[in-house]
Amino acid sequence: MSVQGGMTYTRSVGAILRLLLVAGSFWAPSSAYADEVADFYRGKRITLYVGSSPGDATDLYGRVVGGFMSKHIPGNPLIVLQNMPGANGLVSANYLYNVALKDGTTLGTFSRYAVNETLWKNKAALFQPEKFNWIGNVHTDVSTCVVWHTTGVAGLSDFMTRDLKIGVTSESHVNILNRVFSAKLRAIKGYKGGAEIVLAMERGEVDGRCNWSWSAIMATRPDWVRDKKINAIIQFAHKKLPELSDVPLISELATTDRQREIIDLILMSQELSHVIVAPPDVPTERIAALRLAFDKTMSDPEFMAAAASRDIPVGPTSGSEVQKLVTQMVGTPPDVVQTFYEAVGSEF
Numbered sequence: 120m121s122v123q124g125g126m127t128y129t130r131s132v133g134a135i136l137r138l139l140l141v142a143g144s145f146w147a148p149s150s151a152y153a154d155e156v157a158d159f160y161r162g163k164r165i166t167l168y169v170g171s172s173p174g175d176a177t178d179l180y181g182r183v184v185g186g187f188m189s190k191h192i193p194g195n196p197l198i199v200l201q202n203m204p205g206a207n208g209l210v211s212a213n214y215l216y217n218v219a220l221k222d223g224t225t226l227g228t229f230s231r232y233a234v235n236e237t238l239w240k241n242k243a244a245l246f247q248p249e250k251f252n253w254i255g256n257v258h259t260d261v262s263t264c265v266v267w268h269t270t271g272v273a274g275l276s277d278f279m280t281r282d283l284k285i286g287v288t289s290e291s292h293v294n295i296l297n298r299v300f301s302a303k304l305r306a307i308k309g310y311k312g313g314a315e316i317v318l319a320m321e322r323g324e325v326d327g328r329c330n331w332s333w334s335a336i337m338a339t340r341p342d343w344v345r346d347k348k349i350n351a352i353i354q355f356a357h358k359k360l361p362e363l364s365d366v367p368l369i370s371e372l373a374t375t376d377r378q379r380e381i382i383d384l385i386l387m388s389q390e391l392s393h394v395i396v397a398p399p400d401v402p403t404e405r406i407a408a409l410r411l412a413f414d415k416t417m418s419d420p421e422f423m424a425a426a427a428s429r430d431i432p433v434g435p436t437s438g439s440e441v442q443k444l445v446t447q448m449v450g451t452p453p454d455v456v457q458t459f460y461e462a463v464g465s466e467f
Contacts, residue, residue, distance in 0.1 A: 155404065156193045156194065156404055156408045157194040158194065159194065159223070160194030160195070160223070161194035161196075162196075163194070163196045163197075163224055164197040164199055165192075165196050165197070165223075165224050165225065165226055166199055166219075166225050166226070167181055167185050167198055167199070167200050167226045168200075168203045168211045168219065169201065169202045169203065169211065169229075170203055170204060170205075170208035170209075170211030170227065170228065170229030171202065171204050171208070171230075171312050172202060172204045172312030172313070172315065174339065175204075176332060176334065176335030176339060177229065177230070177393070178200075178202060179335075179431060180228065180258070182200055183422070183426055184416060185198040185199075185200055186198075186422075186425065187416050187422040188395075188412050188413060191411070191412035191415040191416050192408060192409065192412040196224070198226075204311050204312045205311070206243060207232060207233070207289040208232070208233040209229075209230075209233055209243055211229045212227065212246055212396075213245045214227075215229075215251070215396060215397075216247075216251065216398060217245055217246070220398075221398045221399065222401065222402070222405075223402065223405035223406070223409065225397070225398060226254065226396065226409075227395075227398075228393065228396065229396070231260070231388050231389060231390075231394070232388050234248040234388065234391060234448055234449075235388055235448075235459075238449070238451060238456045238459075239457075247399075248445050248448070248449060249442075249445055251396050251398065251399060251445070252396065252401055252406045252438070253438050253445060254394075254397055254409050254438045255395050255417070255437055255441060256390065256391060256392060256393060256394045256395075256435060256441050257392075257393040257417070257433060257434075258392055258431075258432050258434045259389060259392050259436065260334050260335070260392035261354050261360055261389070262292065262329075262332050262356075263329075263331055263332070263336070263351050263352070263353065263366070264278070264292060264329040264353050265328055265349040266278065266326055266349065267323075267325075267326055267327055267348065268347060268348050270283065270326045270327065272326075272327075272352065274352070275352055275353055275367050278352045278353070279300065279301070279302045279303070280302075280303060282303050282304075282305065283303075283305065283326040283327060284305050284325045285304050285306055285307060285325060285327050285329050286310055286319050286320065286324070286327070286328050287306045287308055287310070287328070288308075288316070289330060290306045290308070291330060291463045292385075293306040293329050294462065295381060298461075298463075299381060300372045307325050313328075313331065314339075316328050317339070317340065320349075327349075327352075332392060333351075333354070333360060333362075333363065334431065336349075337432070338429055338431045351363055351366045353366065353368070353369060354367070354368055355369045355382075355385060355386065355389065356369075356386065369382055369386075370382055377458055380458055380459070381458060381459050384448075384451065384456075384459045385463075387444070387447075390441075391445070394441060395413060406438075409438075410437070410438040410439070413435075413438060417433060417435040
């Protein structure tokens with residue numbers, strides 16, 4: 120009996136050891152992948168293509184993220200920024216999708232509305248957004264329309280009925296206000312980026328700016344808010360920011376289901392305010408490492424302190440969540456897309 124018990128015990132120990140060895144074989148690749156990622160990135164550099172002019176909000180977010188994300192990527196590659204403005208982010212998005220290296224050494228950040236260009240088959244949008252590898256979103260913005268203090272426009276009623284010159288890189292918000300809500304705004308185009316529109320306001324070339332995120336205003340021109348050089352007129356958001364509690368929401372203008380559908384789609388786009396994106400076809404283990412590095416960066420005390428010192432708000436969304444959102448947007452019913460397209464025009 121004791122011999123049999125001993126044999127049973129020995130067989131049990133052997134079985135456990137075999138299970139541990141099998142389990143080890145499942146865990147080993149994870150460690151191996153981590154080592155492979157570190158070996159790949161060690162001594163390399165990642166180029167982060169920024170789809171805006173230097174000094175714009177997209178540029179500022181890219182710089183502060185790039186400055187800290189490197190230390191959380193295995194192998195600690197150097198991250199360098201390269202500005203690639205044009206066509207409201209399409210130039211950099213097209214480059215990232217079609218030209219940039221697909222080995223994990225290129226990233227991008229561009230306008231949140233680039234995805235919408237593909238919804239209505241803009242021939243200039245040479246990418247499929249759901250095939251990008253979305254690494255994460257730093258913050259979900261509230262877009263605003265603002266006017267220069269000398270215009271005398273203090274509220275929404277004046278803004279909607281005055282013939283105002285609004286500097287834009289994209290006519291989307293102006294078109295929505297004009298075509299859907301009967302405003303009388305004039306979109307002034309030809310500016311390469313938001314920084315140029317800011318200078319145009321100072322020089323008196325334009326009366327205001329639309330599609331300007333509140334976080335960008337606070338990051339680049341907090342003194343304008345403090346000194347009341349600009350007046351915020353309307354905010355594109357689901358709910359009001361505490362500091363803009365007296366500024367109406369775009370939804371307050373809506374009276375029909377058609378108007379609400381248009382608003383819903385444009386607000387969905389704002390969930391992509393400050394994205395970090397990788398090209399398609401990058402090895403999955405490197406995308407996993409980049410997403411994890413992004414997540415770690417968002418909770419890095421040094422990063423948070425640097426963002427706070429620049430008045431840059433941080434409210435991150437993980438890469439997997441952004442990927443789901445983009446897939447949802449791409450699946451928007453064609454009739455809703457058509458309604459939206461007719462409202463905003465071909466240039467978003």
